[in-house]
Amino acid sequence: MSEFTHVPVMLNEVIEGLNVKKDGVYVDATVGGAGHSLEIAKRLDGGKLYCIDKDEDALKVARERLSGYNVELIHGDFKEVIPTLPKMDGLLMDLGVSSYQLDTAERGFSYRFQADLDMRMDASKGVTAKEVVNTLSEKELTEIFFKYGEDKFSKLIARAIVKRRESAPINTTTELCDVILNAIPAKARYSGSNPYMRVFQALRIYVNGELEGLKDIVIKGVERLNPQGRICVITFHSLEDREVKTAFKYLEQDCVCPPNFPVCTCNKVSELKIITKKPIVASEEELRINSRAECAKLRIGEKKALIKKYR
Secondary structure, eight states, X not given: OOXXXXXXXXXXXXXXXXXXXTTOEEEESOOTTSHHHHXXXXXXXXXXXXXXXXXXXXXXXXXXXXXXXXXEEEESOHHHHGGXXXXXXXXXXXOSOOHHHHHOGGGOOOTTSOOBSOOOSSTTSSOOHHHHHHHSOHHHHHHHHHXXXXXXXXXXXXHHHHHXXXXXXXXXXXXXXXXXXXXXXXXXXXXXXXXXXXXXXXXHHHHHTSSTTHHHHHHHHHHTEEEEEEEEEEESSHHHHHHHHHHHHHXXXXXXXXXXXXXXXXXXXXXXXXXXXXXXXXXXXXXXXOGGGTTOEEEEEEEOOOOOOOO
């Protein structure tokens, strides 16, 4: 097992974005290696930090690194945990897979290592990637690869997987890579983007339900914020960012009635001030240190003091 190394993405931008108050209540929805959490915890004096993660390995490391601070660690899915927490002054959601998960061969997240196809962030429950590729139909696999990986060869790859498993199950990352490589046109095998990346991303997102309810939990998270509380969300691919952007825009709107309505009947009020009209991306200096920050986008919003709307 690899060491749980963690380089927090856009650390300074996140800490500045959260505008940490020493007596505030904060939530790190995906604590990982506790890089962001540690810097939040250092700034608290009388405040409290809640740290959530599906991955028990992450929580073990976080428990050690955050020892001595007023922190509560919670094992679970942040989509289920956040609505149960007290009102907060800041919420950080650092989405996606961690460097530790990618670099730990036996977790089966990466095409770079030979391992059983697993890909579960919470290794204690759920369906593995191995079960997905060996049981779902060609149509279902095509939909997964296209929806979550935006792979133009989705149908070819799904068909090749179904044909291959007729003779033997696909159990490992390297076996899946062989199928993918042989399924796509020869010209595409060694040119352009990595032929495995999109399929592995799609399987990981599907196995962990990463996009399911993401927009809803951003909205619920903002509901749990105190006035002038901040939400910071880091995404690593366009599908995540699209969901977050949509949630922010909805929260910013003062009315969601159809445009042909003569008067507002929805009674919705604007709840969020969007701090980042365009997402923040990693600086060139950070990218020299941490290449995995290349695709990261940070969006920040601030909870408004609500003004009741009367009809």
